[in-house]
Amino acid sequence: MILYRLVKSRYSRDIARKGAELCGGRWNSVGVPMLYTCPSRALAMAEVAVHLPLGILPKDFVMVTLYVPDEGGMKVLPQIDLPNGWFHYPPIYSTQRIGDAFIRKSDYLVLQVPSAVVHDDFVALINPHHPLFPQVKMLEQRPFVFDRRLFQHHLS
Template sequence: MILYRITTKPYIHDLSGTGAMQHGGRWNSQGQRMLYTSESLSLSMLEVMANVSSARMSKGFYCTELEFPDDLPIETLKNLPQGWNSFPHTIATMEIGGRFLKTGGLCLRVPSTIVSSEFNYLLNPLHDNFHHIKINDVRPLLFDQRLWQL
């Protein structure tokens, strides 16, 4: 399976989950390493647009394409708590991600809050099998400026 991650140049090869650890996110608390990826490049772009101000969009972004081997386990979140997709996010989703990390999961498939029929994949960079996930490609990514005129 191919997964996509969008970041700025200094972090294109950084799969350590440090950014999520420093800032926390919908599915993890500060102090927990997690790598947020998406099943498609377009969903990944929408996720960035929802979380980054238009002023920061002038920075150069890059797409990191990851190869997630088919034989590695993927957990799917079955029961979503009420308000899982609220903005700002609730602590309930952070607790779900925290339990996933604590129990030693590698990959958790969660619906996107932006397009609920599409999925993001949360990766645990501290898992023993994480080293099997490889970078296939890194390329510059330009966001069409018309997207910021909405």
């Protein structure tokens, strides 16, 4: 399968998941490595844009295209199985425990979880401890330019 990541250019080669390991995220605790990806460029952009300030046009981003082998398997986590408030920001610990257990078990290469940003879309979390992770390959990196209209501050 093909998946996407939108990152600052200085992190574009980090398919070794260090950013998530150092900072934690919605689906992993600090110290637990995980690679956050999306099935579309548009969702990858939305997942990043919600964390950026209005009024400042982000620069120096890269869209990374990844090949992920289907043989690693994908576990699908339906929204109905998630705890109440799973989509809140900042993230709740119960979602981190779900992701941490996924990494620990290493039964699947990918965990599909609902997007907290675009409801009914999903994010694909990649397990760097899975035996097939070395087969995950970066296919392309391209500079990504945000549309400035996304970051204009409008008062109604």
